[in-house]
Amino acid sequence: MRPFRVATVVCVIALVAAVTAAAAEAPTLHANPEVVGATSPVVLEGTVPSGRAGEEVTIEARECVSTFFRVFALSRTQPGGVFREEIPGFTSNTQFRARANGLTSAPILVRRRAFVG
Numbered sequence: 001m002r003p004f005r006v007a008t009v010v011c012v013i014a015l016v017a018a019v020t021a022a023a024a025e026a027p028t029l030h031a032n033p034e035v036v037g038a039t040s041p042v043v044l045e046g047t048v049p050s051g052r053a054g055e056e057v058t059i060e061a062r063e064c065v066s067t068f069f070r071v072f073a074l075s076r077t078q079p080g081g082v083f084r085e086e087i088p089g090f091t092s093n094t095q096f097r098a099r100a101n102g103l104t105s106a107p108i109l110v111r112r113r114a115f116v117g
Contacts, residue, residue, distance in 0.1 A: 001020055010077055016095065023057075025049045025103055026049070026099040026103045026104060026105050026106070027047065027049070027099070027100045027103060027104070027105045028046040028047050028098070029044060029045075029046040029059075029096060029097060029098040029105040029106075030044070030045055030046060030108065031043070031044055031085055031096065031108050032045070032108045034109070034110055034111065034112060035109075035110075035111045035112075035113050036089060036090075036110060036111075036112060037108055037112070037113045038089045038090075038091060038112065038113075039088075039089040039090060040089050040113075041086050041087060041088050042077035042086075042087050042089075042110050043084060043085070043086050043087075044059060044084070044085050044086075044087060044098075045083065045084040045085070045097055046080065046082075046083060046098050046105065047077075047080070047081045047082050047083070048077055048081040048083070048100045048101065049081070049103075050081055050101070051080055051112045052077065052081055053076075053077055053078055053079045053080075053081070053105065054076055054077060055073060055077040055081070055101065056075075056076060056100065057073050057074070057075045057076070057077060057083045057098050057099070057100045058071055058073075058074055058075075058096075058097060058098070058099040058100070059071075059074070059075060059085060059096060059098055059099075060096065060097050060098075061074040061094050061096050062094065062095045062096065062107070063090075063092050063093070063094050064092045064093040064094070068070065069095070069097060069107075071096055071097070072087075073085050073087070077100075080116065083098070090110075090112065091112065091114055092112055093109060093110070093111045094109070094110050094112075095107040095108065095109050095110075096108055096110060
């Protein structure tokens with residue numbers, strides 16, 4: 001192989017490894033249930049990669065009519081890096097994500113059950 005091709009292959013492999021490692025280090029976030037009524041609570045829970053207790057986790061939300069995420073709640077991790085927040089009912093479909101140690105989880109969508117009356 002030519003030196004240029006070898007260098008390109010090495011760079012691509014390094015980039016893939018870096019992206020994979022960064023994704024593995026992001027916090028996780030899950031919702032239960034994923035579809036709620038207007039007054040039903042939803043539990044948001046997840047983990048941080050360090051597994052340490054006492055770390056601050058910022059839960060951010062973006063309602064369906066918004067174009068940006070805003071701080072919604074603050075949480076602290078328990079042993080094992082687990083965090084949990086119960087959120088009261090809300091009025092629209094909302095995306096949530098968790099931010100900890102400068103890294104952000106993938107967003108999750110919690111849907112509000114449609115009211116037919």
